[in-house]
Amino acid sequence: MRAFAELLDRLSLTASRNAKLVLLRDYLRNTPDPERGWALAALTGELTFDAAKPAMIRKAVDARVDPVLFRWSYDYVGDLAEAVALIWPAPEGLRPNREPELTEVVEALRSAGRGEVKGLLEGWLDALEPQSRWALLKLMTGALRVGLSARLAKTATAMMRPDAVPEPPDPEGGEAITALEPVTASDIEEIWHALSPPYADLFAWLEGRGEKPDANAPGRFRPVMLAVALDEAVDFEKLSPADYVAEWKWDGIRVQAVREAGVEKLYSRTGDEISGAFPDVMQGLTFEGAVDGELVVWRDGQVAPFGDLQQRLNRKSVDAKAMAAFPAAILAYDLLAETGEDLRALPLTERRVRLEALVETGGDRLHLSPVVDYASWDELARLRADPPVGAAAEGLMLKRRDSAYVAGRPKGPWFKWKRDPHVIDAVLMYAQRGHGKRSSFYSDFTFGVWTDEGALTPVGKAYFGFTDEELKQLDKFVRDHTIERFGPVRSVKAEREFGLVLEIAFEGLQRSPRHKSGVAMRFPRISRIRWDKPAREANTLDDVMDLLEAIDSGGGRIAQPVP
Template structure:
């Protein structure tokens, strides 16, 4: 458990992607089976314990110290695992601290009634706060160490000197603690079989285009263009009677979208965008969110938010892998494949004809009529490109629309997680409106937690602490008046109507674009500006 705790601790404090990659790769090389397999499962999100609840942990620590003192400690630290690990009273003469595999096996076999006793015993046996923190992060499933599942798989691939796409294509045929995977990566056995029906194929991704450089080198005749729809990228597979739906990172979301899977009649694998489509028109991303991250769906929800795939590409047709065919041929086959499905749940992303880059720029500036907030920009694909896992330079480009900008005022701040748990790094901001008495007041319109440097974070955190009006647990209300407050220039991809927000609007992908230390809060934007912008997006 000690080596795993050190890995999590170093990952949480390391901002560099390559440094994180090296840390995980070295850990996998140095750690024996099965501990390294269980660690990899935890890092990729494939390890969860339903019986281990945060409430158990809080109950356990409150039995060992004053509940109010712990509440104050938790409020100050802002993270349950970190707070408990710091205040947990040491017990002299405690048993030997457990290995990672012992913890995993204990939690997998324990009943709900036994889990709290197990966790308390392990915490008592751990002499250092770092080990206790790692244990609590593990059992609650909230690692938050800034490492994606794909980066963890990349580290495993690097360990064996193979492409990450090979590991990704095997992944859904593997089971923790992945001893067969490590045996192959270390040259001790043959490669595990990936021939499981409806497996995930690693996705091909696009490079962001540099208008000033790339267009001068590229011939528009070599590329096809289509809209980049604002949903989530998915892969739908039907093979040997098995149907699966995956996100672009390989997460299986099949049980949430049975209506999509039922629409796949022919054997094949398609790549596309998951959207909610009503009467042929794409609905807002907020509608799609009603279907995401659910354990199950009923007929009423499926009827209210009808999901569909707007198909981009064909990866498998019948028993033939077509990824090595040129895009032009795959597109021809995709058109025929979608036509055979004859379902409103699967349609085709139309190609957008153009002859010059200037003509394409005009198209980018004029998204589909009535749906400008649904198209994020354009995709460019070489007609002769194969479907290659990862993000190769040149075959595919994404040309996103310029973001919208609004000046908003900081209203509330909340502590972050992981290495930011001691800083106020999550910000709720608002724009001006009029209350019932005609007075100018702020109304919240969004929340963001990135887009600023570490140095800027320290300045904002100090501003929050110096200008706090009220405290609500980890959240602080910040002074925000006409002549006193902090203005953020916020970038966002689109707007949609929302009954959940007091302002009536919700932002898509908001982030801090610039901190306007120079601007008086009274000069920030008003809700009318966002309402007019929303009307333009809706094509009114």
Template sequence: MRAFAALLDRLSFTASRNAKLRLIRDHLADAPDPDRGWALAALTGALSFTAAKPAMIRQVVEGRVDAELFRLSYDYVGDLAETAALIWPARHGANREPELSEVIDTLNTAKRGEVQGLLEGWLDALDADGRWALLKLVTGGLRVGVSARLAWQAAADYGGVEVADIQEVWHAQSPPYADLLAWLDGKTERPSAMAHGRFRPVMLAQPIDEAVDLPRLGPAAYAAEWKWDGIRVQAVSEAGVKRLYSRTGEDVSDAFPDVLAALDYEGAIDGELLVLREGRVAPFGDLQQRLNRKTAEAKLMASHPAGIRAYDLLAAEGEDLRALPFAERRARLETFVAAVGSDRIDLSPLVPFETWDELAARRAEPPPGDPQSAEGLMLKRLDSVYEAGRPKGPWFKWKRDPHLIDAVLMYAQRGHGKRSSFYSDYTFGVWTEDADGIHVLTPVGKAYFGFTDEELKQLDKFVRDHTLERFGPVRSVTATREFGLVLEVAFEGLQRSKRHKSGVAMRFPRISRIRWDKPAKEADELATLERLLEQASA
């Protein structure tokens, strides 16, 4: 457990991507089996312990520490695992420090009533770093700045293989990945990837630089299609095994049984998961109602019917099509989708054009019949094979320019992980008039990125210097017509929302600039957002 704790600790304080890769690679080289395999599973999000929940951890800690002291400490630190690890009063004479594999094996077989006692014993035996790592492990919220793809890249670097080779076999393996690691050690042949219903590594697009890329690209060599505003998925149905994967390879099948039932074919489709009503794309907010659920209620499936808008065909009737050029795969896809004949699966139409200027004009207009459903365009070389990763040149994404508004900071909340000491999550609002005609702020969004580390320090200082009230981990700040901090907020789109007091919800809001120079009274009004909504739906 000590080596795993040291790895998490160093990862949490390391900003450099290359440094994180070295740390994981070295851990794979130095740690024994099966601990290194379990560490890889933890970093990629492949572990889940249903019996150990945050509420149980609070209960365990409050059994040893005054509840009010714990609450105040949690409010100050901002991270449950870190607070519990630091405040835990270990008892002398505790048992030996557990190994990582021992913790995982025990939790996988423990009954719910046994978990609390197990946690107490392990917390007694570990030091503060070990306790922090243990609690991060059991809750699944590592928050050390490592994505599954970064961990795969580190494993690829360790074994001297391509990351696409790791992704190709990953879903045919299971933790603690003994066969995979033996292959990376050079002791065995590459494990078989031929599992039915497996995930294929996804091909991604490069953002286009209009000034640099368009002049050197020939329009005739590319096809264009809309970049739909949903989530990228891979819908696989092979030998009776049906799976729906996110672009990172996460199995999201349980949340979409209605889509899974429509996969009446033999093959693998790459497409966009959307809420589709009579063939029209619903706003992204409707899809959000279906995301991140372990199950789907019949009422929700009826009111928010999900489907797939197909982009590409990766496999059909046992044949791997990824080495074929896009033009040929596209032709096969059109025939394939027509043969499926499901109202849950339709074809993403190509956007006709002859010149880049013509396509730029099309990009500025919404897709016919779906005014709020596209983020921009995708460009794909007609001769491009389906290549895992983000190769330069074959595919480009040409997103619409984001909307910008000036809003006033209203509330701030502590972040997590390395940001747990900073107020880094910001709620902002725009002006509207109340029943008496007085200007008041109404919240319209929340953002926690878009600023530099130095700007974060400045924002944190502003929050601390101008706090009005505290609500647990949240602080309200001074925000009046005479004084307030204006934030320029960029966002991809708007939709109406009954969940928000303002009646609107933003898509992908982020801090574009801090307007230290702008008076709060000159921030935008809710009417500005209402006009944007009207224009989008016109």
């Protein structure tokens, strides 16, 4: 565990992307199988333990440490794994003379029953030092949070390939050297769903000791092509409208529907299979191939607001009532494969012709995402500002007519041009410490707007959008103006004559009976700290409800908050 713990610690404390890549590359090069494979599985989210739950960690520490002391410690540290790792007492008598290896821990947890996990955990915590305890607990809970995405981990894995490998000795004398072809993250992603931890065949191929794993399994996931954000001031000077097709950027979730040789799969953008949550969609598809599109709730021939789709997300299964109330469908963007033929190298226009033909007979849960007609960037800008499709579109996509379907986020072929966010001014009400590197700072902020009675009602929570320096300023404000505590949450002084105003940007609003205000925001973030603005001039709940009505009636927007 010690080498894995050191890797996690250094990754969490390293801000540089390139430095993270080198750290993981070197770890994978220098660590033997199967240890490195289990580490890679943990970092890419492919390693979970059904029998291990955070509640078991709490039970274990409660049996060894005074519960009140632990609650105070947890409140101060702000992270369960870190708090337990630091406070866990030394065992009575002699410490176990051997630390468990990562492979030993993984194999034990994969085979353990729920009743066995607590005993295993206590024994391992007794044997480990604090840094390794922290790594163990992060591994068990799946909350590594070390600033390394699955894509970045695969990039580092590709980088571990050596430039050359020795061949068997030449009978004439000497040793021949064979150069290896470079490997990219996209190459790794192409075969990823044909692999399983601890990836011995992957490492053998990368090190020149084995053949490339076969990716041509029916129903496999294809790495998605992503768009870069459009910079209007720069990109429009370089681009020609005639070279690009425009489509709506629908307000759903990106999916890949695959039906090949009797294998049917529905994948999220990151390759997670979500077929179980949308059996009605899969049953309604009849094509043979792989379609890239947007999963939405489709009602009365229109895309419903994202809030309707949220009623069906993050579920392993769904009942008939939910399927009837929130009928899902796919708006098709692209065709990646058809009847065994890989189409990704074809130009977009050719793939589009074949997609249009496939949708005609592809099933009643498959619809074509229409192309947006425009002649100039100015005309397209007007459509983006006031789309006829209303709240269901969050912007536009621009795609080069001749673009191949390339995994990753290449610069130039595809752009996303999102609508400007909604903005309101709200007052800071509550704060809570963050996790990981933010565990010492109050970084999760609840904010509210004024009601007719002159009180504040919460309308959202945000934990990003500010710089590190602004985080320090916000943290100091919370500490200086705390008036009450509710466990880990601090209530901050917020009155009409005194309070901190935050400019909140968000992508959408929806009605929510679960919230006291009656509304919930989508993707809220702090876009500006309004040190200059009196709290009494923040927005009201009436302003927010007016905005919601405008969105519901056709995508209208309030460009600036109403003072």
